[in-house]
Amino acid sequence: MVDYFEERGINASEDADTRRARLESHIMRLMADFNLFEELGMPNQLAPPASKEVVNSLVEEKIAKSNSGKCDICLKEYEIDEITKVMPCKHKFHSECIDAWLSKTNSCPLCRYELPTDDKFYEDYRKEKKRAKERDADIANLHNSMFS
Numbered sequence: 620m621v622d623y624f625e626e627r628g629i630n631a632s633e634d635a636d637t638r639r640a641r642l643e644s645h646i647m648r649l650m651a652d653f654n655l656f657e658e659l660g661m662p663n664q665l666a667p668p669a670s671k672e673v674v675n676s677l678v679e680e681k682i683a684k685s686n687s688g689k690c691d692i693c694l695k696e697y698e699i700d701e702i703t704k705v706m707p708c709k710h711k712f713h714s715e716c717i718d719a720w721l722s723k724t725n726s727c728p729l730c731r732y733e734l735p736t737d738d739k740f741y742e743d744y745r746k747e748k749k750r751a752k753e754r755d756a757d758i759a760n761l762h763n764s765m766f767s
């Protein structure tokens with residue numbers, strides 16, 4: 620007789636956390652594939668704060684000369700000796716301004732470049748949305764290669 624667990628591809632010795640993690644990743648995948656995130660209003664919600672670690676690792680730059688432009692968060696001109704932070708997208712803001720911004724949401728106020736977050740649910744969502752998009756592109760490519 621085939622073992623109940625074996626028959627269903629279940630590893631009976633798997634611990635509860637591993638099983639839960641596996642279940643969660645299946646659910647996230649299904650949600651992405653069936654556009655259920657959209658039904659929950661996910662894309663319209665404010666993304667979670669950027670990861671503190673990432674924010675702390677942003678490169679700081681001291682303003683060395685006048686006419687260095689302005690901060691697009693507080694809209695004030697930079698003054699000499701003010702400390703700014705540079706995002707990976709190369710956009711620059713006052714340190715305090717961007718720190719406060721990134722404690723609310725994870726993207727650049729100018730171009731929406733997204734920093735990693737500490738929110739596991741959001742990160743899974745992002746990963747699955749990316750995968751679903753790539754899958755759609757693959758299907759489109761396959762379709763084009765077959766019918767063109």
Ligand SMILES: [Zn+2]
Nearest residue numbers: 690693713716
């Ligand atoms: Zn500012």
Ligand SMILES: [Zn+2]
Nearest residue numbers: 708710727730
């Ligand atoms: Zn940017």
